[in-house]
Amino acid sequence: MARLFADDAFNEKVVLITGATSGIGAGTARAFAAHGARVVASGRDEARGEALVDEIRSAGGQVELRLGDVADAVFCDDLVAETVARAGRLDVLFNNAGVVSHTSIDQTTNEVWQSLVETNISGSFYMARAAVRAMKRQGGGAIVNMSSECGLIAYKNIAAYSATKGAIVMLTKVMAIDHAGDGIRVNAVCPGDVDTPMMDRGWESAGLSSAEIRERLREHVPAGFVGEPLDIAHAVMYLASDAARFVTGIMLPVDGGTTAR
Numbered sequence: 001m002a003r004l005f006a007d008d009a010f011n012e013k014v015v016l017i018t019g020a021t022s023g024i025g026a027g028t029a030r031a032f033a034a035h036g037a038r039v040v041a042s043g044r045d046e047a048r049g050e051a052l053v054d055e056i057r058s059a060g061g062q063v064e065l066r067l068g069d070v071a072d073a074v075f076c077d078d079l080v081a082e083t084v085a086r087a088g089r090l091d092v093l094f095n096n097a098g099v100v101s102h103t104s105i106d107q108t109t110n111e112v113w114q115s116l117v118e119t120n121i122s123g124s125f126y127m128a129r130a131a132v133r134a135m136k137r138q139g140g141g142a143i144v145n146m147s148s149e150c151g152l153i154a155y156k157n158i159a160a161y162s163a164t165k166g167a168i169v170m171l172t173k174v175m176a177i178d179h180a181g182d183g184i185r186v187n188a189v190c191p192g193d194v195d196t197p198m199m200d201r202g203w204e205s206a207g208l209s210s211a212e213i214r215e216r217l218r219e220h221v222p223a224g225f226v227g228e229p230l231d232i233a234h235a236v237m238y239l240a241s242d243a244a245r246f247v248t249g250i251m252l253p254v255d256g257g258t259t260a261r
Contacts, residue, residue: 027229033061140183192255
């Protein structure tokens with residue numbers, strides 16, 4: 001793992017990550033734990049979650065797994081409450097859980113739309129609400145929401161997903177100004193094409209192989225390569241760190257230049 005931060009940069013900080021059992025969430029959990037954080041990793045896949053816990057603990061990191069669905073408001077409230085009860089505080093929330101669908105609006109079923117809204121918008125809202133309440137009591141904290149380049153620029157055949165990620169943009173901005181006085185910084189990362197299982201699932205409908213997907217994306221990204229989960233993790237860590245103490249309400253593209261077009 002690249003060492004861009006001091007080994008103890010997040011020593012004893014309590015970091016809660018949703019959608020942590022694969023992809024960007026798992027990569028970010030590894031990165032925070034490697035730099036001293038006490039990580040609470042939440043997700044729905046028990047097998048992958050247990051594998052992540054074993055990996056982090058074997059490397060000397062601190063991590064706990066909490067299984068559940070962020071679309072359930074009660075679970076979100078309980079997750080934050082339990083984190084604070086066990087660890088004493090909550091310093092960072094990475095509001096990462098999400099699902100994707102590559103369809104035009106006329107091909108998007110009610111079930112797909114509801115799944116996107118419940119996970120991407122409601123889940124992010126429920127987690128942010130619970131975290132803000134806890135952080136206000138302790139005098140501050142940092143929240144990093146997961147948006148997307150699709151929340152900033154338009155692509156074909158991804159209307160429903162883009163709508164949910166655009167909602168995260170405004171949620172982030174308003175939360176930032178509402179809670180700046182509480183010592184809570186709220187920002188969002190907007191990843192471009194990142195090599196994750198979600199990327200493969202999102203392109204399945206195109207009937208392309210994994211190699212074909214990555215070749216197309218390399219041609220699309222100005223930087224000439226597809227990002228890795230650690231690229232996003234580093235951005236999240238910056239936004240969560242004291243180095244970003246004067247940064248709140250921003251949407252940070254991490255996309256190899258695609259939104260610059």
